[in-house]
Amino acid sequence: MSIERLSILGSTGSIGVQTLDIVRRYPQRFKVTSLVAHSRWEELAKQAREFEVESVVIGDERHYEALRNALADTNIEVMAGSEAINHVARSYRSDTVVNALVGYAGLHPTYLAIESGKRIALANKETLVVGGDIIMSAARHKGVDIMPIDSEHSAIMQCLEGEQRKAIRNLIITCSGGALRNTPREELESVTPEMALKHPQWSMGAKITIDSATLVNKGFEVIEARWLFDIEPERIKVVVHPQSIVHSMVEFTDGAVKAQLGTADMHTPISYALLYPERAEEAMEQFSILNYPTLTFLDVDREKYPALDIAYEVLHRGGTAPCTMNGANEVAVAAFLAHKCKYTDIVGAIRYALDNASFEKSPTLSIYDDANIESRELARRHLKLDK
Ligand code: NDP
Numbered sequence: 001m002s003i004e005r006l007s008i009l010g011s012t013g014s015i016g017v018q019t020l021d022i023v024r025r026y027p028q029r030f031k032v033t034s035l036v037a038h039s040r041w042e043e044l045a046k047q048a049r050e051f052e053v054e055s056v057v058i059g060d061e062r063h064y065e066a067l068r069n070a071l072a073d074t075n076i077e078v079m080a081g082s083e084a085i086n087h088v089a090r091s092y093r094s095d096t097v098v099n100a101l102v103g104y105a106g107l108h109p110t111y112l113a114i115e116s117g118k119r120i121a122l123a124n125k126e127t128l129v130v131g132g133d134i135i136m137s138a139a140r141h142k143g144v145d146i147m148p149i150d151s152e153h154s155a156i157m158q159c160l161e162g163e164q165r166k167a168i169r170n171l172i173i174t175c176s177g178g179a180l181r182n183t184p185r186e187e188l189e190s191v192t193p194e195m196a197l198k199h200p201q202w203s204m205g206a207k208i209t210i211d212s213a214t215l216v217n218k219g220f221e222v223i224e225a226r227w228l229f230d231i232e233p234e235r236i237k238v239v240v241h242p243q244s245i246v247h248s249m250v251e252f253t254d255g256a257v258k259a260q261l262g263t264a265d266m267h268t269p270i271s272y273a274l275l276y277p278e279r280a281e282e283a284m285e286q287f288s289i290l291n292y293p294t295l296t297f298l299d300v301d302r303e304k305y306p307a308l309d310i311a312y313e314v315l316h317r318g319g320t321a322p323c324t325m326n327g328a329n330e331v332a333v334a335a336f337l338a339h340k341c342k343y344t345d346i347v348g349a350i351r352y353a354l355d356n357a358s359f360e361k362s363p364t365l366s367i368y369d370d371a372n373i374e375s376r377e378l379a380r381r382h383l384k385l386d387k
């Protein structure tokens with residue numbers, strides 16, 4: 001097998017670092033050619049040396065000088081800014097792009113990588129939330145595989161192996177319930193970032209941990225599943241499963257239900273996406289069912305978690321509506337993390353943006369850019385934030 005060249009976008013983040021853990025185990029199989037980060041330039045320089053990459057990009061141009069100096073004694077090409085990220089996404093230097101950026105910033109690089117015929121290992125769910133239609137049709141057109149890294153979608157993909165499409169009845173996405181699972185609805189108003197960041201099972205980046213607490217993340221995963229598996233939203237169900245052992249399920253027409261189980265460790269779905277159709281020879285941590293004698297499943301409390309219904313709503317509206325939800329959420333989550341708004345304001349900002357944004361039924365990528373800017377402005381206005 002020839003060596004597969006990887007570009008890793010978001011290499012300093014939670015998924016990026018775990019992707020490098022997998023790559024480290026398969027030096028004969030993978031060669032990292034480019035790494036992209038946003039602000040953590042020292043970590044990026046360290047990774048670049050270890051993996052002897054050809055190029056690095058730092059998204060935030062203010063760190064360009066520092067990064068260039070840190071790598072001055074190497075032949076590594078150093079670039080900065082979003083155009084440089086796009087350049088890496090398109091570059092002939094890689095066969096596969098691992099997109100582990102966070103937020104809207106992931107959309108264009110995914111699209112450009114598909115247009116360049118590269119295989120995609122996709123963690124950046126915002127890509128599909130915002131532009132699922134455009135992205136999936138570009139992938140079909142180019143014959144490009146999009147391998148999900150999100151654990152739920154990886155689980156569904158594993159359950160669908162060898163099955164016929166017409167036999168699928170429902171997809172059942174599991175949900176831990178996030179950090180505030182046991183917090184009563186009346187107390188949500190006073191939740192602090194520190195409380196919402198304590199995810200009971202998964203250790204992840206800050207934004208997705210807050211999205212998990214509000215269930216915006218689960219709503220986004222419903223949208224992601226709609227596009228990845230080309231299935232009607234009505235047939236995508238969500239159940240709360242506090243132990244996070246069953247990563248998702250598929251229900252078939254004959255009444256059979258398949259589930260994929262394992263520890264809450266992202267190394268497994270990352271390695272599945274990278275090595276498919278093979279599997280990693282060894283797990284980071286072997287799973288034993290005897291350690292989990294009780295697995296429970298509950299309905300979602302839709303009043304406590306209004307974001308889930310909003311996600312179904314934007315999915316039905318289509319067009320720019322999911323993009324508006326995403327943009328407002330990004331602003332509100334950042335504000336919440338900076339103690340500039342309340343936890344409950346996150347959904348308030350999403351609602352305000354959806355009620356006030358312009359709507360385009362058949363957007364292009366540049367219309368998404370406009371909708372993203374508009375929704376961010378609306379959220380800022382609603383939250384009374386400075387620019
Ligand atoms: P992190 O916040 O841990 O990492 C994000 C990465 O993207 C970092 O390398 C960061 O750089 C970089 N980055 C952030 N903003 C920008 C920007 N504007 N331009 C370019 N690069 C940027 O996030 P996660 O790893 O947790 O999540 C990444 C994606 O994967 C998200 O879409 C998330 O929803 C999804 N995901 C994550 C899971 C997890 O377990 N963490 C599980 C399933 C999905 P720097 O750190 O240098 O600033």
Ligand code: MG
Pocket residue numbers: 150151152221
């Ligand atoms: Mg997930």
